[in-house]
Amino acid sequence: MRVDVSAEAGEFVRGRGGKLWVWAAHPRVCCWGTPAYMHAATVPPPGLSGFHPAHSDGLDVWFRAPAGRMPDVLEIGMRGRRHPRVEAYWDGCTFVL
Numbered sequence: 001m002r003v004d005v006s007a008e009a010g011e012f013v014r015g016r017g018g019k020l021w022v023w024a025a026h027p028r029v030c031c032w033g034t035p036a037y038m039h040a041a042t043v044p045p046p047g048l049s050g051f052h053p054a055h056s057d058g059l060d061v062w063f064r065a066p067a068g069r070m071p072d073v074l075e076i077g078m079r080g081r082r083h084p085r086v087e088a089y090w091d092g093c094t095f096v097l
């Protein structure tokens with residue numbers, strides 16, 4: 001798995017300690033067949049375990065793979081201007097393929 005971090009996202013994460021947790025999860029209320037969406041945070045998510053290090057230049061990225069599946073490329077970018085937040089993409093998508 002290759003980890004691509006945008007310059008803006010890298011700066012954002014470094015400003016918050018340099019660690020990033022990335023995981024996929026189904027919505028709390030969903031219909032059968034709803035895909036798992038990607039989540040990213042600069043603090044560890046409460047109640048989740050099973051994160052493994054993903055190699056990235058200058059950042060500690062911890063990734064929790066759903067059922068052991070891995071994307072070819074894990075992309076990390078930014079979203080939002082008023083309330084910026086880091087986002088993760090599974091091969092360019094916000095949901096697990």
